Amino acid sequence: MQTLFIVISVVINTVLVAWTVRRLMGGPVGWPRIFVFSFIVALVANPLLLTTLEHTGIDDPSAPEHVWSTVAISVLFVAWVIAFEISILVVTEILVPTGSLPGPIEFVRGMPGWLRRARRFRQIFAIAARQGLIGYLGRSSSAVDRLNRPGTAIALRTALTEGGVTFIKLGQMLSTRPDLLPPAYMSELSQLHSQVPPDPWETVRQSLTAELGGPPEELFSEFDPEPLAAASLGQVHKATLTTGEDVVVKIQRPSADATVRADLDIIARLARLLEKRAAWARQLGAVDLAEGFGASLSEELDYRTELRNLAALEGTDGVVIPGAHRRFSTRRILTMDRIDGVPLSRAADQIDALSATEREDLTRTILEVVLRQILVDGVFHADLHGGNILLTPDGSFALLDFGSVGRLDRQARLGLRSLLIAIDRQDGAAATTALCHILIPPADLDLVTTQWLIGDLIMRIEGMPADVLFNDLLRAVVSAGFKVPSSIAAAFRCLGALEGTLSLLAPDMDVIATTRSIASSVFRESLSPGHSVRTGIEQAALVAPIAERAPAQLSSILGRLDRDNLGLSFSPLADPASRAVANHFAQVISLSVLTVVAAFSGIALVLSEEGPRWSDDLLMTTYIGMALLLIAYVIGSRLVIMTLQRGFQENTRTPAG
Secondary structure (H helix, E strand, O other): OHHHHHHHHHHHHHHHHHHHHHHHHOOOOOHHHHHHHHHHHHHHHHHHHHHHHHHOOOOOOOOHHHHHHHHHHHHHHHHHHHHHHHHHHHHHHHHOOOOOOOOHHHHHHHHHHHHHHHHHHHHHHHHHHHOOOHHHHOOOHHHHHHOOOHHHHHHHHHHHHHHOHHHHHHHHHHOOOOOOOOHHHHHHHOOOOOOOOOOOHHHHHHHHHHHHOOOHHHHEEEEOOOOOEEOOOEEEEEEEEOOOOEEEEEEEOOOHHHHHHHHHHHHHHHHHHHHHHOHHHHHHOHHHHHHHHHHHHHHHHOHHHHHHHHHHHOOOOOOEOOOEOHHHOOOOEEEEEOOOOEEHHHOHHHHHOOOHHHHHHHHHHHHHHHHHHHHHHOEEEOOOOHHHEEEOOOOOEEEOOOOOEEEOOHHHHHHHHHHHHHHHHOOHHHHHHHHHHHOEOOOOOOHHHHHHHHHHHHOOOOOOOHHHHHHHHHHHHHHOOOEOOHHHHHHHHHHHHHHHHHOOOOOOOOHHHHHHHHHHHHHHHHOOHHHHHHHHHHHHHHHHHHHHHHHHHHHHHHHHOOOHHHHOOOOOOOOHHHHHHHHHHHHHHHHHHHHHHHHHHHHHHHHOOOOOEEEOOEEHHHHHHHHHHHHHHHHHHHHHHHHHHHHHHHHHHOOOO
16 A cells, blocks of 8 residues: 555656746757656655654544644745755756766666777776876966976877877877977977788778778779888879779778777867866867867768869869769769879989979979969968979879868958968068968957067068968967967968978978969069959959949938937837846846745744644644745745756856867
8 A cells, every 4th residue: 555655656756847947948858867756755755754744743643632832833834845856856857957977878788888988998098197197187286387388398299109000190280280389399299100911802892892882803904002102191002994094092980980989089079178277278278179180080981072272173273183984983082183202202313304494494383383372372272391292294293182171251361361472571570460360369459579589570471481481470370369260270380381392392492482472473463454354343243232222321321310319219218139138137026035035934933932823733824934935945946946047047148279
């Protein structure tokens, strides 16, 4: 009988509490937590009620003289219990909303992934501890000071190498961000590389068959089982199509996607942990950096992105861009034309065979192609190291590996042109103005100091290596509080890294001077009559819709002049947001008054020792006082819930600073 009573109590309590909590929260609340609370209440409520009745002098609740008093006390007791239960449920729902934690089924399903992630976390922390990097998780300023110790950069490079392919690529990305890291770190991280043996032919054959819908011997007339090159994410093979075209086929390793995505999840979690604990991580913007790196590496895993990049750069004058074969390209397979040639990084003999004039002309051609990609086309190859520029037998050059391509809109291109012209004229004020257009300046920018810093820098550029110039420029603007968009950082990185590549051809060429000369030429072309006419037509097309609406808008403005207050409403509550705020505070004030009145009235009645008695130990005034205190508790809880809900909504809407 007692078991049946508990079951009925749980069911009734669950339904009642669920309906009430959902009305209060304005949305669904998880059934498991409601059932658990209801079950606990059903177990403890009956003994507590009997104890309460005994304290009020009702030893035998079934006695005829105690029936009405027992019912009244029981009703008040149940109301208090339900009110208290609902309050706890609402607070837990606000703090831990339904769905924020996995349910039992999701928990069981996610257990293998959680265990794998836990093992990987343990490996990473073991590597960090072995390299002495755990201390940099501290909150103290001494952790920031230790970052500048000579051995820290070496320890970081070693730890990233031990971490595997994803962490190596993270280090390689960081080595290209002089706006984030000191030179010592960039120097060490630029040495990162992974040596991974190629996958066996049978594995490659299975990947090709699964991705292309048939075995390679049917789709290609020839396919070389020995790879031309092998990298951490994939490898490249020579092949010939059945139509006779010579191609190269880039095949992603089967394990690459799962490995990288698991490590990206680890990196994102580590970034959040670091930002919570370490000041240097917050200054670095570790979470944003991890998100950007994750997006970039995810794109690199999708070879269709590289296929689109090839199409975007196809037809670039002065350079050979390999054609792509969409029929034989998928998310994990990329087939391109095979181009005969030798990478500049391995073309010492071919370069020596060229005359000084030929080498200088070729160097200028490469630089001009890249600058036109950046300043005119807005789509540029962002990873031009010596291995990605191919010297062909006819003395021209080709570009390879289009996984990393930068994009600049028209305003960014105009700003970069202006910056290069200002550098050429050694005009610090104009250079600062151009930087304000292409970067994100701080709200409290000290313009005079910034102009002085930039002017001092560009006055010393004669003979300065391009990578040093752009690295120093980035550090100067970051120290002034600027934020550098990733596209601009990619353009600076491209121009800075290009000098090291071009030095293989013409070590004595002044890349900065040549860049300034080409930028001036591009700028003069933009001022030519034909270009000016095209720009004028484009601007007219943009302005035309505004001009069409102008007469109607002007008529509306003139019509308002004849109205009182120019037809304008100045009501402080005209805005829906203002009305919502006013309504919220009106509710808060009214509920606060009711809570105080009910609470003080209830306390006064409970403390009163006069009035009719319901039993030997219970006054009617005490009962009414407890009822008023219940009302005060309910209204006060509603007030607290409104405040918590509003605070959480504002925190959700407001971006993190």
